[in-house]
Amino acid sequence: DAGVIQSPRHEVTEMGQEVTLRCKPISGHDYLFWYRQTMMRGLELLIYFNNNVPIDDSGMPEDRFSAKMPNASFSTLKIQPSEPRDSAVYFCASSPFERQETQYFGPGTRLLVL
Amino acid sequence: GNSVTQMEGPVTLSEEAFLTINCTYTATGYPSLFWYVQYPGEGLQLLLKATKADDKGSNKGFEATYRKETTSFHLEKGSVQVSDSAVYFCALSYGSNYKLTFGKGTLLTVNP
Numbered sequence: 065d066a067g068v069i070q071s072p073r074h075e076v077t078e079m080g081q082e083v084t085l086r087c088k089p090i091s092g093h094d095y096l097f098w099y100r101q102t103m104m105r106g107l108e109l110l111i112y113f114n115n116n117v118p119i120d121d122s123g124m125p126e127d128r129f130s131a132k133m134p135n136a137s138f139s140t141l142k143i144q145p146s147e148p149r150d151s152a153v154y155f156c157a158s159s160p161f162e163r164q165e166t167q168y169f170g171p172g173t174r175l176l177v178l
Numbered sequence: 179g180n181s182v183t184q185m186e187g188p189v190t191l192s193e194e195a196f197l198t199i200n201c202t203y204t205a206t207g208y209p210s211l212f213w214y215v216q217y218p219g220e221g222l223q224l225l226l227k228a229t230k231a232d233d234k235g236s237n238k239g240f241e242a243t244y245r246k247e248t249t250s251f252h253l254e255k256g257s258v259q260v261s262d263s264a265v266y267f268c269a270l271s272y273g274s275n276y277k278l279t280f281g282k283g284t285l286l287t288v289n290p
Contacts, residue, residue, distance in 0.1 A: 068221070097278075107222075107267065107280040120277065155221055165210050165271040167278060169221030 066090070068170035070156050076176045082144040085173045088137055089158030097167060098131055098141050099155040107155075113139065146177045180205045184268045184281035191258055191288050199253040199284050201242075201268035209272035211235075211244055211251040216265040216283070225253075225266070258288045 069088040077083055089096050097112040111121040116133045124131070128147070133139040143150055153174050157167040185200040203209065210229045214222040226235030231246035240255045251268060268281040 106282040109277055112277065157221075165212075165278070166224055166227070167222075169214075169223065171219070171221045 068156055068158055068168055070154075070170040070173050072173060073171065074174050074176075076178065077146055078178050079147055080145045081177075082142065083146045083150075083175060083177075085141040085154050085156075085175070087139045087141070087156030087170060089139070089156070090160075090168055091137065092160060093158035093168070094161040095159040095167075096133060096139050097157040097159075098139070099157065099169075101153045101155060101172070102151075110141070143175075146175075148177045151175055151177050180209065180270060180272055180279045182268050182270055182279055182281040184266075184284055186282075186284070187265075188285040188287060191286070193260055193288055193290050194257045195288075197253070197255040197258045197262075197286070199266055199268075199286070201251045201253065201281060203249050203251065203268075203270050205249075205270055205272050207272060208246065209270040211242070212269040212271070212278070213240070213242055213251070213253050214267040214269060214280075216267065218264070222267060258286075260288045260290050262286060263288045 071086045098110040100108050110123045111131045113133045131141045153172045155169050155172045157169045159167045181204045183202050212227045213225040215225045216222045226237040228235040228244040231244050234243045242251050242253045265283045265285050267283045269278045271278050
């Protein structure tokens, strides 16, 4: 059974460019989470969805960040325009309704903004 | 608000040594508690969990007991292996929103 799939695994871009990160959750999972991991701030929850609907986006840093989940098998996190301080590893995680507190993480996207 | 504090790393041990990584939490009510592990270059994986006071979570030789009186969930293993080298995260979840609050993580390196 495939786990959470994220793409790309690595992204290098220049300041001001648009960046789109992609996530495919585990089939049948109802919850999807986006996290950011940095050395300074650790793991931060950015936003999460339940049945494709955003429930809590209080962790989204600013208006440059946006996330969508158009269907149960796909989500995107977009940064426009990107800045060097956005450099981090971004993780997507999903969880099933019957074990909502157990999250399954993808391998992450390592983003470097120059 | 809810928070998790875990011991600062890095922790370096020799193979077969005893491991303890301390974790304490602050929360209103009784949260569920977790340990996640992150191997190099990978995402986090659930290692073990406990959902109520005095529960003991265990997996792969690791154990942690939910201590309400000391608000702690310390991770232990009697004999570590080189393959246990990873970053370990303590986390809690409280209420119906199932958001996880993570500690900063503790890097463990086990030398042969």
